[in-house]
Amino acid sequence: MKRVYTLCIITCLVMSLFSFGIHKITREDEKHLKVGFIFVGDEITPYTNNFIKARDHVKDVYGDRIACVTIYNVAEGQVESHLQELVDEGCDYIIAASYGYGADVKAIAEQYPDIQFCVPTGDNANSDPVLPNYHNCFGEIYQGRYVCGRVAGMKIKQMIEKNIITPQQAKVGYVAAFPLPEVISGYTAFYLGVQSMVPEATMIVKYTNTWSSYSLEKQAANELIDENCVVISQHSDTIGPATACENAKLEIPVYHVGYNQSMTDIAPTKSLISCCVDYSYYFEQSIGALLHDKKIEDCIDGRTYGQDAMAGLDKGWVRILDLNETVAPSGTKEMVEDTIAKLGKGELEVFSGPFTGVSVFDPNDRIDLNSPYKENEQSSSPTFCYILDDVISMEEMNEK
Numbered sequence: 001m002k003r004v005y006t007l008c009i010i011t012c013l014v015m016s017l018f019s020f021g022i023h024k025i026t027r028e029d030e031k032h033l034k035v036g037f038i039f040v041g042d043e044i045t046p047y048t049n050n051f052i053k054a055r056d057h058v059k060d061v062y063g064d065r066i067a068c069v070t071i072y073n074v075a076e077g078q079v080e081s082h083l084q085e086l087v088d089e090g091c092d093y094i095i096a097a098s099y100g101y102g103a104d105v106k107a108i109a110e111q112y113p114d115i116q117f118c119v120p121t122g123d124n125a126n127s128d129p130v131l132p133n134y135h136n137c138f139g140e141i142y143q144g145r146y147v148c149g150r151v152a153g154m155k156i157k158q159m160i161e162k163n164i165i166t167p168q169q170a171k172v173g174y175v176a177a178f179p180l181p182e183v184i185s186g187y188t189a190f191y192l193g194v195q196s197m198v199p200e201a202t203m204i205v206k207y208t209n210t211w212s213s214y215s216l217e218k219q220a221a222n223e224l225i226d227e228n229c230v231v232i233s234q235h236s237d238t239i240g241p242a243t244a245c246e247n248a249k250l251e252i253p254v255y256h257v258g259y260n261q262s263m264t265d266i267a268p269t270k271s272l273i274s275c276c277v278d279y280s281y282y283f284e285q286s287i288g289a290l291l292h293d294k295k296i297e298d299c300i301d302g303r304t305y306g307q308d309a310m311a312g313l314d315k316g317w318v319r320i321l322d323l324n325e326t327v328a329p330s331g332t333k334e335m336v337e338d339t340i341a342k343l344g345k346g347e348l349e350v351f352s353g354p355f356t357g358v359s360v361f362d363p364n365d366r367i368d369l370n371s372p373y374k375e376n377e378q379s380s381s382p383t384f385c386y387i388l389d390d391v392i393s394m395e396e397m398n399e400k
Contacts, residue, residue, distance in 0.1 A: 036086035076100030123381035144275030149193020173224030185382035310380035314344035357386030
C-alpha cells in the first residue's frame, strides 16, 4: 500500500512539472506586439481623448502581450518623420488617428509591407493602390447625430407647446469645422433628427475652418445665438459653443448638443445630450487579429468593405453620452432607446424625406431624398456632401 502511495505522489509530481513546462512553453510562444499610436492632440482635446481611452482599453485587455508607444500633438502634414520613428522603434502595428494623415501613412505602409497601419476616419484604404497592410475604420456617427437631433427636436417641440417660441422660430445653429463630407453628413443627420420632431425647423451653419479653436467656436456660437437660434450643436473640438449657450442671458433659452464629450458639466442648465465614436472595439479586435496571425477585417464585429471597417450604435462603435434629464423633456430617454433600436434593426432611413440638395463639390450634382441615401454603404468615412435646399443655409462668420 505504501508503495502505491509513493507511486501516486511521484506521478502527481511528474504531471505537475509537465503541466508547468507546457504552460511555460505556451507563454513563451505567445505572440507579442508593439503598437504605435500617433495623435493629433492630447488628452485635453476630446477628439484625441477618445483615442486615448481606446488605447488604454486595449492595454487593459491584452496586458503584457502588447507594448504601446504613443506620440502626441503631431500636426497634419508633419507625420512622416514620426511614422519613421515608430517603424525604427520596431512597431508591428501603427495607428495614426487623424484624417489628414492618410496620404503620408499609406505611402509609408507601401514601403513597409510587414507592418500593419490604420488611419481611423480615413477614406483611402480602398483607393489604388490597395495595400493589404493599410486599413481605415470609423463609427457610423450619423446615427448618433440623428438621435441627438431628435432630442433637440423634442426640446424645441416642448418650447413650442409651452408658447416659449412659435413653430416659425424653430431655428437651430451648427458650429462646423470644414465643408467636408464627414461634417456635412453629420449636421444633415442632426437637422433631419430635429425636423422629424419639428417639421418647421430650419438650420444655419457657420464654418470656423479649424478643428479646434475655443475662441472661434465660441464666436460662431454667439453669432448664431444673436440670430435667435434656440439650439446650437457642433462638429468642432472645444467647449466654446457649450460655454456660449450656458452664458447666454436671454429671455428665450438657448440649448446645446455636444460632440466627442459630455457637456453637462460645462453647461448644466443648457446641455441636452452628446454623442461620440468609440474606437475601443476596433482597436481590440484588430490587435486580437494580429496576435493570432489573422487578417484584421476577418475579425471585426461590424461591417467591412475591402480594407475598411465600420459599425454603429448597435455594436457600441457610436455612443450616446449623458442625456441631461434635468433639462430634457419627460419621455426623452424612452424616445432615444426606441430610436436606437429602430436604427439597429434598419427600420429608419436617416437621409430620406421630401428634400433636395446640391453637392458642395459640383453644382450640377443634385440629390432627391425621396430616394433614401445610404450613408456608409461602401465607406466608413461619411460621403454625404449635399446642402439641403431651403432648410439649411450657410453663413460666413463675422470678421473680428
